[in-house]
Amino acid sequence: MHRGGSLLNPTIAYETWGELSPQRDNAILIFTGLSPSAHAASSAEDPEPGWWEEMVGPGRAIDTRRFFVICVNSLGSCFGSTGAASINPETGQPYQRHFPVLSLEDVSRGGWEVVRHLGIEKLYATVGPSMGGMSALGFEILFPGLSQRLLIISSATHALPFATALRSLQREMIRRDPNWSDGSYSAKNFPTMGMQLARKLGMITYRSADEWEERFGRERNSEDFSVDDPFALTFEIETYLEHHANKFTGQFDPNCYLYLSRASDLFDVADHGSSVEEAIKRIKSPRVMVVGVVSDILYPLHQQSELASLLRSGERDVEFVELPSIQGHDSFLADMDNFCPVVAEFLD
Amino acid sequence: MHRGGSLLNPTIAYETWGELSPQRDNAILIFTGLSPSAHAASSAEDPEPGWWEEMVGPGRAIDTRRFFVICVNSLGSCFGSTGAASINPETGQPYQRHFPVLSLEDVSRGGWEVVRHLGIEKLYATVGPSMGGMSALGFEILFPGLSQRLLIISSATHALPFATALRSLQREMIRRDPNWSDGSYSAKNFPTMGMQLARKLGMITYRSADEWEERFGRERNSEDFSVDDPFALTFEIETYLEHHANKFTGQFDPNCYLYLSRASDLFDVADHGSSVEEAIKRIKSPRVMVVGVVSDILYPLHQQSELASLLRSGERDVEFVELPSIQGHDSFLADMDNFCPVVAEFLD
Numbered sequence: 001m002h003r004g005g006s007l008l009n010p011t012i013a014y015e016t017w018g019e020l021s022p023q024r025d026n027a028i029l030i031f032t033g034l035s036p037s038a039h040a041a042s043s044a045e046d047p048e049p050g051w052w053e054e055m056v057g058p059g060r061a062i063d064t065r066r067f068f069v070i071c072v073n074s075l076g077s078c079f080g081s082t083g084a085a086s087i088n089p090e091t092g093q094p095y096q097r098h099f100p101v102l103s104l105e106d107v108s109r110g111g112w113e114v115v116r117h118l119g120i121e122k123l124y125a126t127v128g129p130s131m132g133g134m135s136a137l138g139f140e141i142l143f144p145g146l147s148q149r150l151l152i153i154s155s156a157t158h159a160l161p162f163a164t165a166l167r168s169l170q171r172e173m174i175r176r177d178p179n180w181s182d183g184s185y186s187a188k189n190f191p192t193m194g195m196q197l198a199r200k201l202g203m204i205t206y207r208s209a210d211e212w213e214e215r216f217g218r219e220r221n222s223e224d225f226s227v228d229d230p231f232a233l234t235f236e237i238e239t240y241l242e243h244h245a246n247k248f249t250g251q252f253d254p255n256c257y258l259y260l261s262r263a264s265d266l267f268d269v270a271d272h273g274s275s276v277e278e279a280i281k282r283i284k285s286p287r288v289m290v291v292g293v294v295s296d297i298l299y300p301l302h303q304q305s306e307l308a309s310l311l312r313s314g315e316r317d318v319e320f321v322e323l324p325s326i327q328g329h330d331s332f333l334a335d336m337d338n339f340c341p342v343v344a345e346f347l348d
Numbered sequence: 349m350h351r352g353g354s355l356l357n358p359t360i361a362y363e364t365w366g367e368l369s370p371q372r373d374n375a376i377l378i379f380t381g382l383s384p385s386a387h388a389a390s391s392a393e394d395p396e397p398g399w400w401e402e403m404v405g406p407g408r409a410i411d412t413r414r415f416f417v418i419c420v421n422s423l424g425s426c427f428g429s430t431g432a433a434s435i436n437p438e439t440g441q442p443y444q445r446h447f448p449v450l451s452l453e454d455v456s457r458g459g460w461e462v463v464r465h466l467g468i469e470k471l472y473a474t475v476g477p478s479m480g481g482m483s484a485l486g487f488e489i490l491f492p493g494l495s496q497r498l499l500i501i502s503s504a505t506h507a508l509p510f511a512t513a514l515r516s517l518q519r520e521m522i523r524r525d526p527n528w529s530d531g532s533y534s535a536k537n538f539p540t541m542g543m544q545l546a547r548k549l550g551m552i553t554y555r556s557a558d559e560w561e562e563r564f565g566r567e568r569n570s571e572d573f574s575v576d577d578p579f580a581l582t583f584e585i586e587t588y589l590e591h592h593a594n595k596f597t598g599q600f601d602p603n604c605y606l607y608l609s610r611a612s613d614l615f616d617v618a619d620h621g622s623s624v625e626e627a628i629k630r631i632k633s634p635r636v637m638v639v640g641v642v643s644d645i646l647y648p649l650h651q652q653s654e655l656a657s658l659l660r661s662g663e664r665d666v667e668f669v670e671l672p673s674i675q676g677h678d679s680f681l682a683d684m685d686n687f688c689p690v691v692a693e694f695l696d
């Protein structure tokens with residue numbers, strides 16, 4: 001592991017779509033944000049819509065008729081890859097809080113192991129939105145020259161203290177849930193409260209004030225001021241958050257969430273050189289696109305602009321795209337009208 | 349109470365500075381944000397620095413040599429005014445969760461009772477930052493023509509869903525603390541966890557990403573990755589929040605916090621007319637200043653700009669001031685270099 005410790009025989013879960021060309025030169029590797037699985041899009045084997053269904057598929061921006069698309073579930077996650085919820089083969093018990101410190105560099109390495117396992121020596125492109133953008137930067141730094149194109153979406157070289165504050169508080173909400181029990185919760189005594197609070201805060205940071213003003217305004221479900229519950233959730237925005245929190249909880253393992261969240265805060269491109277400028281020089285992809293949106297408060301636009309400027313210092317062809325999406329950090333999942341053409345054009 | 353119910357013999361705590369002129373025409377009334385007491389500034393009776401120490405005092409922007417300054421502790425708060433922590437004289441028990449629904453109109457009314465009690469029929473000015481700005485708007489709507497000047501700082505006609513989402517989540521953190529016990533906690537079984545989490549989220553929303561980038565960057569207290577606590581608070585921003593959360597908890601009553609927070613979400617100037625435009629017409633102050641800062645995410649600048657536009661529809665002299673402060677919503681407490689001259693000029 002990048003910061004010490006090791007895993008015995010770890011698994012990296014991945015899915016692929018399309019066919020690898022005889023020249024093995026049409027593969028695209030996708031790193032995900034913090035919470036998705038490797039199931040980026042539906043397939044014959046799994047017809048459930050994926051987390052990037054409108055982006056990945058036949059005739060889509062990441063066109064599976066043309067490209068061999070690979071999406072990896074991050075090391076440390078809980079959708080098939082080894083993480084804190086997995087059994088430690090050395091003890092026969094789940095790792096839980098005894099999983100080693102997770103770094104996004106370990107996630108990058110997981111992606112590389114999959115690529116190597118598939119016998120691919122050159123990638124057409126590496127793509128990463130959000131935390132996946134950091135994993136993709138780590139991938140390019142650790143394994144330079146593998147990717148001909150690098151697409152970084154709504155990400156940054158490091159987290160700002162504002163983002164760290166929000167994630168640190170999310171982690172604390174989980175850790176303070178009495179059921180968390182220092183990481184040794186069971187399905188019966190599960191830190192549901194902490195996960196729900198953390199997810200609500202997540203949703204607040206993933207979207208934007210303007211979007212919610214448009215969608216919800218001051219709509220209320222009830223004008224009733226019940227003396228039985230003077231603090232009942234009555235505004236539409238409150239029930240919206242409640243709905244999303246309930247959906248998330250139970251899907252994601254709390255310890256895995258803690259490890260991935262912490263890894264996002266620890267990541268810093270600058271750790272890979274005497275300065276961030278020196279570290280960026282290790283990235284060898286000749287073509288790079290950096291995309292950001294104006295309404296992102298987690299990885300604000302100036303971070304993508306700075307990343308693009310840093311990347312421009314070399315021989316690379318660097319494009320910086322600023323999108324007017326109002327859906328905040330999650331725009332790459334929500335505003336496909338703006339995102340799909342930009343991604344399609346870069347890959348063409 | 350504005351939304352039903354009543355209080356028997358409520359108390360409104362207030363402090364005053366300076367001397368009321370023989371013409372009784374030099375009084376300034378200050379409504380506070382959600383958490384402060386009436387102790388806006390130090391005095392001979394209480395030499396402790398107040399929450400607006402640099403703003404209020406002899407020779408300060410709100411000059412106590414010239415003005416008779418009154419600051420009220422909001423009805424529903426816990427610093428002398430009647431609130432959920434007070435004893436209900438009808439039962440001999442604290443109100444706790446059985447306090448009636450609190451509205452900022454009730455806070456406005458509390459201010460009016462103090463002014464009336466002091467024998468003042470005309471105010472030189474009414475001043476309100478943050479939640480206090482809403483209370484001041486409510487005051488002007490309910491008691492029109494009382495104030496010759498109205499100064500609204502970092503406030504709005506209503507909360508946006510983004511602000512409501514954040515406050516709703518803060519309330520949920522407290523209510524979900526097992527020690528909250530449906531509002532009937534004791535000093536021994538106190539919802540410390542919920543209050544600390546809520547205060548941390550409060551701090552995140554009160555300041556700004558740019559300020560923290562400047563102050564903290566990626567500074568860490570420790571480079572150590574202890575296996576004993578892989579999620580320990582190691583970034584400076586994390587220990588800063590911890591420090592502020594510890595300071596707040598124990599000072600503020602959790603139920604009072606819940607009532608005032610909810611009242612901030614419920615307030616809407618538009619409730620006082622067939623439309624917000626009609627409601628605003630009830631405000632009779634001939635001179636108004638609306639101040640906002642660019643870095644405020646809780647009451648963003650466009651809300652102050654909109655409020656100023658609405659106020660301009662009448663015969664009033666309305667000034668809108670946009671400040672470049674980077675300290676976010678709390679700039680009126682932190683960026684005195686920008687705020688003091690603006691307030692002094694308006695009152696002169």
